[in-house]
Amino acid sequence: MSVAGVEVVRKPAGPPVVPTGTVDEKGRPVTIACATCHATKPANPDARVGRPLVMFHQGLGGQHGNLSCASCHNPADGYASLRLADGKGVPYTDVMTLCAQCHGPQYRDYQHGAHGGMTGHWDLTKGGRARNNCVDCHAPHAPKYPTVFPAFGPNDRFQTGGGHE
Amino acid sequence: MSESKKVSLPVLGEVDRRTAVKAGAATLGLAAWAAAIKPWFEWTAELNTDEFLQKHYRELSPEQLQAILNRLTDDARKETGKAVTVKDHKPLPGVSFAYALNLSICIGCRKCAEACHVENNHDRPSHQSYIRVFEMQKGGIDFEKGDATYSHPVPAKDKYYMPVQCQQCENPPCVTACPIEATWQESDGIVVVDYYWCIGCRYCEAACPYHARRFNWEKPQVPAAEVNPNQSYLSNRVRPQGVMEKCTFCLHRTREGRLPACLEACPTGARVFGNVLDPDSEIRWVLENKRVFVLKEELGTKPRFYYFFDK
Amino acid sequence: MHYAGVTTYYRFLRRSLHVATDGGWLFYAWMLVLTAVALVGANAWAVQVRDGMVRTNMTDHVSWGLYIANFTFCVGLAAGGVMMVIPAYLYHDHDMHEVVIVGEVLAIAAIVMSTLSVVVDLGRPDRFWHLIPVIGKFNWPVSMLTWDIIVLNGYLFINLHVVGYLLYTRFRGRTPDPRWYVPFVLLSIVWAISIHTVTAFLYCGLGGRPFWNTALLAPRFLASAFVSGPAFILLVLRVVRVGTDLPVNPGPSRLLVQIIRVAAVVNLLMLASELFTLFYAGGSHLASARYLFFGDHGKHGLVPWIWSAIALNLIGTGLFFTPAALERGWVRPVACACVIVGIWIEKGMGLIIPGFIPSTLHEVVEYAPSLTEWKVTAGIWAFGLLLLTAMLKVTVAVFTNQMAEPVEAAGPGPTTGS
Known part of the structure; x- marks a missing residue:
């Protein structure tokens, strides 16, 4: 399991692939790379959401500030990597570097263990630790944390309602 | 009595009859008394003498403690059919725990309360947990406008969420209150309860300003299959009826260097835990760089549980 | 005739037992009813111990209920007896001196009731020995509860000693030696104040409970104790006068009424002062008082209780101020009953319970005692009254020289009444 002294940050998968909706002779879905x-x-350099597009990406809704697709996706190598603000490419697995450009305070907190979930050890001399990365919790195209239904609440005797209007 | 009868023979018809009636009434009374308190003996039949005579945790020799741990382990294994181990985790030297919670990113999902419920072998029907999450009205930190029983998707508009558990005060009113030292603060700051010493007077519960203590109003019900087998004497072993219990910062985990269950369960990473004596720890960074506050600071309890907002 | 001390003492106990269990049909009926109620209480308690405190309606939010409420009242009752002792011993009121032992006997019964009220509140009464100093782990002087245990037991022993000594010397036909009891009586005066002060400190020392956290609590406790205690004694004196041969002069009762007049007004004044501070200033301290008097967040469980208490206290106080209260008639017992019930509610349902509502995190969970709690509390009262009746029987017998055995009364040379 976890190794002492090691903090493992989960990494996202590599460059995305697009499903074509067909399967090959072995039943595997046929996917194609962006560059295809x-x-x-x-x-379209002005595109901000997928919905208006006519081919592919229509399902990509959401909202991420005023960013356009090309703000993060790197046209220089056929979209096989992400693009930093200075134009340099960065692999998908290092997505946090990209996020950190705008979300400095969160990235700083993350680096100090004060943002993002973790499991394992507080004392790294006794064992390791696994941490989420940004996109584990924040869908990149709609990063606002989703609304969830809470786990069961208290079931105390004689407690009716919230006690409050 | 027989002597008095002999001495007072002359007048004795009346007195003798009265004495006989009184004796009869006394016998009946005793019988009625025995019948009335029979449930007490049904209960004591289930107790064991070792447990009754057991000394305070801090006065046990290592051998006595080991014998108790063995007995508890055996009993728990018999009862659950699971490979339960009941250990005794001592505080780690050079460690002083603190906890911080980021109210800006807590979404009120109650995953922490649920994890606590499972981890600490809490009573199932009452949904017992050492953590209560309050849905608070933005614009102040006013529990009067809070609600712990909300049941709708979270986070809700104009609300924020405030989980409250034992604040592990440096100056704990509960410890002061206890008439028999059944609860005390350990060197790493965790306030613990000896479940075999507590008499259940609940003065500590009245003294706690944070609603952090819980009483076992009846024997906790935990289905055998759901029992967490990794147990510790002062923390999550299944508690007896009629004693107090409280959050122990999961000492059976944290004293092994692991994170508390509530922190691991938190999906947003709102919780930060660690050793404040370690200058490189996450908790130290939070305390030094965030504007943290404690609940009811004016009471002088000096909590080790801090809250902060990001924005 | 010469009796060894042990034999005499044994005879005293034997005669006491005889006298305490002998009487007319009304007496037997009274004792039978009390025994029956006490047994119902004992059974309810045993069931509660077996099944857990879940038999009560207390919760983690309202973690003390009827038991501790009743405890608080009974401590006040015990302390109230001192209002006979002070005039009798400090002001040498002769008539009061004649009947002061009634107050001391009541104190014993009241302390027993308050101790029982705490015992039934314990989740683990089997571990009672943990409270015994040396063999247990007595957290003294830190915990206020240990102080309370000390002062209550001390008060019990002081009164047992004084009452036992006075009765035994009277039984032996001797004059009590002041050196053997006057110092204890004087100590009991200070001690009576201490039991109720320490009991108030139990609550007002808790910073997390703003409703209790007031310096006025101990004085209020004392003022109300000096109403409820003397009121209870007035009722007992009435029963003693009507039902026994013990001569009871009108003087002591009139003095007690005067004491009640002062204490009741002081009590009401302090209550008013407390309420003014709470309601005028407002803030979070107000939450409990608002719930208590008017209900809060749509919950009104304690409202009828507190207004009943206030009405009873006002009516009782008003009646005590009528000239009729100084005479032997119906006004005085009615006034006594009003203030006793009024203060029982004020100190219990009106003070202990709202300390928990709303909770420290402002949750409003209501509380009403369960049937088990009512049964156990009734059982404690029945047992206390049983004890009080028995002790009064012995006291009256000793003071009216009726302790002699029938045959000895007819024969020569009894040691008593010489």
């Missing part, structure tokens, strides 16, 4: 299409079809 984008080599010939230039992206």
Whole structure:
């Protein structure tokens, strides 16, 4: 399990692939890399959400500030990587570097163990620790933490309602 | 009595009859008394003498303590059919625990309360947990406008959420209150209860300003299959009826270097735990860099549980 | 004739037992009813011990209920007896001196009741020995509860000694030696104040409970004790005068009424002062008082209780101020009953319970005693009255020289009444 002294940050999968909706002869879904299409079809640089698009990506709704697709997705290598604000590419697995550009305070808190869930040891000399990365909890295209239904509440005798209007 | 009868023979018809009636009434009274308190003996039949005579935890020799742990382990294994171990975790030297909670990112999902419920072998029907999460009205920290029984998707508009558990005060009113030292503060700051010493007077519960203590109003019901087998004498072993219990910062985990169950369960990472004596610890960073506050600071209890807002 | 001390003392106990269990049909009926109620209480308690405190209606929010409420009242009752002792011994009121022992006997019964009220509140009465100094672990002087245990037991022993000594010397036909009891009587005066002060400190020392956290609590406890205690004694004196041969002069009762007049007004004044501070200033301290008097968040469980208490206290106080209260008639017992019930509610349902509502985190969980709690509390009262009746029987017998055995009364040379 966890190894002493080691803090493991979960990493997202590599570059995304797009399902084509078909399967190959072995039943595996056929997917294609971004560049397959984008080599010939230039992206709309103004696009902010997927919905208005006519081919692919229509399901990508949500809201992430005023960012456009190209703010984060790197056209330079056929969208196989992410793009930092200075134009440099960064692999998908290092997505946190990208997020940190805008979300400095959160990234700082994260680095100090004060943001993002973790499991394992507080005392790293006794064992390791596993941590989430940004996109484990925040969907990149709709990063606001979703509303959830809470786990069961107290069931004390004689406690009726909240006690409050 | 027989002597008095002999001495007072002359007048004795009346007195003798009265004495006989009184004796009869006394016998009947005793019988009625025995019948009335029979349930007491049904209860004591289940207790064991070792437990009754057991000394205070801090006065037990290592051998006595080991014998008790063995007995508890055996009993728990028999009762649950699971490989339960009841250990005794001593405070770690050079460690002083503190906890901080980021109210800006807590969403009120109660995952921490649920994790506590499972981890600490809490009574199932009452949904017992050492953590109560309050849904608070933005615009102040006013529990009068809070509600712990909310049941709707969270986070709700204009609300924030405030989980409250034992604040492990440095100056704990509960410890002061206890007439028999059944609860005390350990060197790492955790306030514990000896479940075999507590008499259940609940003065500590009246003294606690944070509603952090719980009483076992009846024997906790935990289905055998759901019992957490990793238990410790002063923390999560299944408690007896009629004694106090409280959050122990999961000492059976944290004194092994692990994080408390409530922290691991938190999906947003609102909780920060660690050793304040370690300058590189996460908790130290929070205490030094965030504007933290404690609940009811004016009472002078000096909690080790801090809250802060990001924005 | 010469009797060894042991034999005489044994005879005293034997005669006491005889006298305490002998009487007319009304007496037997009274004792039978009390025994029956005490047994119902004992049974309810045994069931509560077996099944857990879940038999009560207390919760983690309202963790003390009827038992501790009754405890508080009984401590006041015990302390109230001192209002006979002070005039009798400090002001040498001769008539009061004649009947002061009634107050001391009541103190014994009241302390027993308050101790029982705490015992039934324990989740683990089997571990009672943990409270015994040396063999247990007595958290003295830190815990206020240990102080309370000391002062209550001390008060019990002081009164047992004084009452026992006075009765035994009277039984032997001797004049009590002041050196053997006057110092204890004087000590009991200070001690009586201490039991109720320490009991108030139990509550007002808790910073997390703003409703109790007031310096006025101990004085209020004392003032109300000096109403309820003398009121109870007035009732007992009435029973003693009507039902026994013990001569009871009108003087002591009139003095007690005067004491009640002062104490009741002081009590009401302090209550008013407390309420003014709470309601005028407002804030979080007000929450409990608002719930108590008017209900809060749609919950009104204690409202009828407190207004009944206030009405009874006002009516009782008003009646005590009528000239009729100084005479032997119906006004005085009615006034006594009013203030006794009024103060029982004020100190219990009106003070202990609202300390927990709302909770320290402002949750409003209501409380009303369960049937088990009523049974146990009734049982404690029945047992206390049983004890009081028995002790009064012996006291009256000793003071009216009726302790002699029938045959000896007819024959020569009894040691008593010489």
